[in-house]
Amino acid sequence: MIHTLPSELQDLMSDSEKAGSLYAKTMSHDTAGNDLRLRVAEIYGTYEQMRERTEIMAASFLSDCYYGDRPARGAWLADITDFRSILCIGHDTEHSPICIDFAHGAKVILWDGYAWREVAPGFAGFLRLFVG
Numbered sequence: 001m002i003h004t005l006p007s008e009l010q011d012l013m014s015d016s017e018k019a020g021s022l023y024a025k026t027m028s029h030d031t032a033g034n035d036l037r038l039r040v041a042e043i044y045g046t047y048e049q050m051r052e053r054t055e056i057m058a059a060s061f062l063s064d065c066y067y068g069d070r071p072a073r074g075a076w077l078a079d080i081t082d083f084r085s086i087l088c089i090g091h092d093t094e095h096s097p098i099c100i101d102f103a104h105g106a107k108v109i110l111w112d113g114y115a116w117r118e119v120a121p122g123f124a125g126f127l128r129l130f131v132g
Helices: 007-014 046-061 123-127
Strands: 021-023 040-043 085-091 096-103 107-111 115-122
Touching: 007 040, 007 123, 046 085, 046 096, 085 107, 107 123, 115 123
Parallel strands: none
Antiparallel strands: 021 040, 040 085, 085 096, 096 107, 107 115
16 A cells, blocks of 8 residues: 655655654653653655565564454554554664554554554654654
């Protein structure tokens, strides 16, 4: 599926001085108000890289006895098993994927090692977490 990238992401990708690593301003919080240990976000430089990473990620998040049926609970989102509306735009320092969920208003989500969390309701809000 072809996704229309948010204009702020397109601008970031086209600016060689800003592209790549984004550094957090301060300790930030997810949209549920919980601490977000996101210090650095590595944003991929091309749409092709994003699509490739999304395909690799989708193959890694298969339903099994642990992942796939967990509903949303607290700060965690429901498990994602259909990645057609997801685009992996980068990763954090632990290589956890940072994605845009186009099925839910282009919100930015992050895999925290246990579950998906909403980082920002859109890419512009995501960028406000970082210096620059």
